[in-house]
Amino acid sequence: MPFNQKPQKFNAKINSVTIGSGEKTVTFGGDSTFPFYTFDAPSENTAKIGVEISDMGLEGMSEGVKAYYEGASTMGEIAKKAAAMEGADFVALILEGGDPNGENKPVEDLIAVVKEVAEAVDCPLVVEGCKNVEKDAELLPKVAEALQGRNALILSEKEENYKAIGAAAGLAYNQIVGAESAVDINLAKQLNVVTTQLGVDAKKIVMNIGSAAAGYGYEYVVSTMDRIKGAALGQNDNMLQMPIITPVSAETWGVKEATASEADMPEWGPQDDRGIDMEVMTAAADLAAGSDAVILRHPESVKTISKMIKALA
Amino acid sequence: MALNGIQIFKLTPKKNCKECGCPTCMAFAMKVAQGAMQIEQCPHMSDEALASLSEATAPPMKTIKIGTGEGEFTLGGETVLFRHEKTFVSKTRYAVALCTDMSDAEVEAKLAEIPVVDYERIGERMHVELVYVNCGEGADAAAYTALVEKAKGLGRTLVLGCTDPEIAKAALEVCKDGKPVLNGANASNYEAMNAVATEAGVVLGVSGNDINELYDTVAALEKLGNKNLVLDTTGADVKETFKNTVLVRRAALKDQDRTFGYPSLVNLVKLAKGDKHLQAAYASLFTMKYGSIVVMEQMTYAEALPLFGLRQNVFTDPQKPMKVEPGIYPLNGADENSLVVTTVDFALTYFVVSGELERSGVPLNLVINDAGGLSVLTSWAAGKFSGTSISNYIKENVEPKVKCRKLVIPGKVAVLKGDLEAKLPGWEIIVGPREAVQLVKFLKDMQA
Ligand code: B12
Ligand code: SF4
Secondary structure (H helix, E strand, O other): OOOOOOOOOOOOOOOOEEEEEOOEEEEEOOOOOOOOOOOOOOOOOOOEEEEEEEOOOOOOOOHHHHHHOOOOOOHHHHHHHHHOOOOOOEEEEEOHHHOOOOOOOOHHHHHHHHHHHHHHOOOOEEEEOOOOHHHHHHHHHHHHHHOOOOOOEEEEEOOOOHHHHHHHHHHHOOOEEEEEOOOOHHHHHHHHHHHHHOOOOHHHEEEEOOOOOOOOOHHHHHHHHHHHHHHHHHOOOOOOOOOEEEEOHHHHOOOHHHHOOOOOOHHHOOHHHHHHHHHHHHHHHHHHHOOOEEEEOOHHHHHHHHHHHHHHO | OOOOHHHHHHHOOOOOOOOOOOOOHHHHHHHHHHOOOOHHHOOOOOHHHHHHHHHHHOOOOOEEEEOOHHHOEEEEOOOOOOOOOOOOOOOOEEEEEEEOOOOHHHHHHHHHHHHHOEEEEOOEEEEOOEEEEEOOOOOOHHHHHHHHHHHHOOOOEEEEEOOOHHHHHHHHHHHHHHOOEEEEEOOOOHHHHHHHHHHHOOEEEEOOOOHHHHHHHHHHHHHOOOOOEEEEOOOOOHHHHHHHHHHHHHHHHOOOOHHHOOOEEEEHHHHOOOOHHHHHHHHHHHHHOOOOEEEEOOOOHHHHHHHHHHHHHHOOOOOOOOEOOOEEEEEOOOOOOOEEEEEOOEHHHHHHHHHHHHHHOOOEEEEEOOOOOOOHHHHHHOOOOOHHHHHHHHHHHHOOOOOOOEEEEOHHHHHHHHHHHHHOOOOEEEEOOOOHHHHHHHHHHHHO
16 A cells, blocks of 8 residues: 555635735745645745844844854844845844833933934834833834835733733734743633734734744744644634744843853854754744744854745745 | 445445344444444454454655664654644654765764764753665665664664665664664665565665656555655755655645655755755754655754754644643752742743753853743743743742842833832842843852
8 A cells, every 4th residue: 555645635724914015025824734744735934034133233243143244243233134045034122221220221212223223224114112011101102103105013012011012903003913922822812812803903913922042942933833823723723823933032132051151161163153043943843833933143043044944934 | 444334334344243232233333433333343343354454544754764763763643734733642753864975074073063963952951863874876885784784873863875785784773773764765676675674674764756656666665565664755946845755744644645744854965955044944844844854964952952942843743732840949058047039930930040040150040931831922922831820829828938138020020020019028129131142141140
């Protein structure tokens, strides 16, 4: 008896959500199979890669990242180089300087950065807040306002501030809403439900279901994504059919494997290599579990993951 | 797979003799179907019936053992496709590849590099468990056997990549006692390779030009009586390899097709030679999806740290978090006057934090709170690592034993400072850094 290949067909798909405007747009989602299962049904749209830049400039970035941006001194120049990275589909600006427990930059300063970046590049934009729920509730609506017409993805509204951010980004300024929850399928669904109840179109939501670096509680990320894709496709749950975006770099470049210097850990070898592999392996695992887009930092990681996505398409 | 009661009943002797303790054969069959009784508990079952039942109730994926002693590993035996359904049981094992095509210097460099990665992570030894020894085109038995001998010197379990039965036979002569895998059977040589592997008593690796040929060759080998197999699912490119690897596992577990019920082997050297970061990405992909053995060109700390961490996560029991016992852990020769540092009882956090604290060399008392086995922010968000829980624990367990009144808390819960100051009169509350890796510098600066 020959092998009987049984394809797994689903009568449901992940929503296609387009960000960006004009010539340059990028679409997340659209497939009706588990990630890279092109043998079940052809893929309509491959996973996408964003390059992370921060309002804090190159402070705290690894040597390899700094080397790539050499010569770029303003945020506009940094953004241009990010957009030009081999394999990049969009630019993701993280406004970490807004954190009240950190630099606590005023909202106006951050909006100025957003505007500078938006003027410098015409590629699709993702803007991430500072993670503090109160500050983001104030900051992200202003970001949404400043980026009118760009059809940008605003990351993220959370359970605690979804009303302010969801309404501004999704309704008032017609951007794409990023809904962030903490590695749990029920929380992810709940946030999508309440966001749509505000009146936001379900097809204009992208989820960040939470992330972790490989080795750091990552099993929950795997299972949450597995279960979300299973419910979205297998049970046609339209409150879980939003594409998933995963900010990888912000997690991976903070762990010891990436931050310990070679002087401190001589047997571990070059620091940049460790940081790249931590970023690459976490991103590959995210994509295998269900991320439709990942946000990365190092040019080598962007190039590598882009190769992997193309090779599996 | 599992037979129902009626199907099992058809196989019973239908004597209703009650010797099994059941009133009727039908009742017995029902119990067996539920898993409450074993078929062997009926003394009158015929051999044919037993054989067909054990076939039908066999697990969908075989468990294959390779190696000996410390280098013994089980592969396969999985029952689910997703880890939230049930724990994955057999970890992916990684092999670093050697090849007869390499120069002596390259081989020596690899042999020196492989043992460098060897460390512990949360109680588990992390090292390169397997060495893949490839017989390149044109190599003869002497050259290949010499390389196998060298690789054997590392004391790791070997996987021989060799499609020539004569050469394989010679190589096995020098290493079969270590129970290596002989990866080399295909549609054109499987009979001879089968003889070599069975004679040496080792697991045989099977490959095919495509998934159908692989299937037919496995079926042919099973017909010859060999069920001690590993399937080399490596295809022409990563796309085909991913397809093969997923389909083999899915056919076995979802569709009960036992011909594919074997562990898989994925050779990344064939897919991304010379591109170490791409191999890193693929190693992660095949750890997530169904690679039992993954062969790579190199495993330095850069690859090992994230990969072994990922593997440890993916293969944990989804039902229970890994915890450590709450209590006071004196480090670096601490006494009652040493600084107090606190964190949660999540094993990963404890492991990361205690490692850094030890590295600092500063004597201190590490106080582990009962935080439900959750990470710092998770337990804080869940209300299990709060001003109240920490202060109660300190008052009850630490104050009677420790004289120092300085407490360092994790930077991620800096918000607890005020609350703790109010609840722990006499204590100085110090907010530590956000990441454990910054602790060494932080503690040294504090002492200065
Ligand atoms: C895995 C995970 C879970 C798992 C739990 C796994 C576990 N055993 O903890 C599950 C799925 C169960 C979970 C649940 C929840 N989670 Co959760 N979870 C995570 C995740 C993805 C990883 C956590 C992890 O393992 N980190 C690794 C460990 C090692 O980190 P750590 O303990 O913080 O230790 C580091 C530092 O703190 C420092 N450190 C530790 N101790 C000390 C001590 C000193 C003195 C110093 C100086 C430093 C230091 O060193 C370590 C390494 O650098 C994080 C997001 C993330 N990427 O971090 C969210 C996260 C922690 N979870 C979050 C939330 C909200 C929750 C829930 C409350 C959600 C809900 N509403 O139900 C629940 C609560 C749990 C419950 N009710 O039972 C939030 C917390 C938000 C916040 N800022 O408050 C996070 C940050 C996600 C997010 N971005 O929203 N979660
Ligand atoms: S012992 Fe066997 S034959 Fe006798 S009743 Fe039980 S099942 Fe039937």
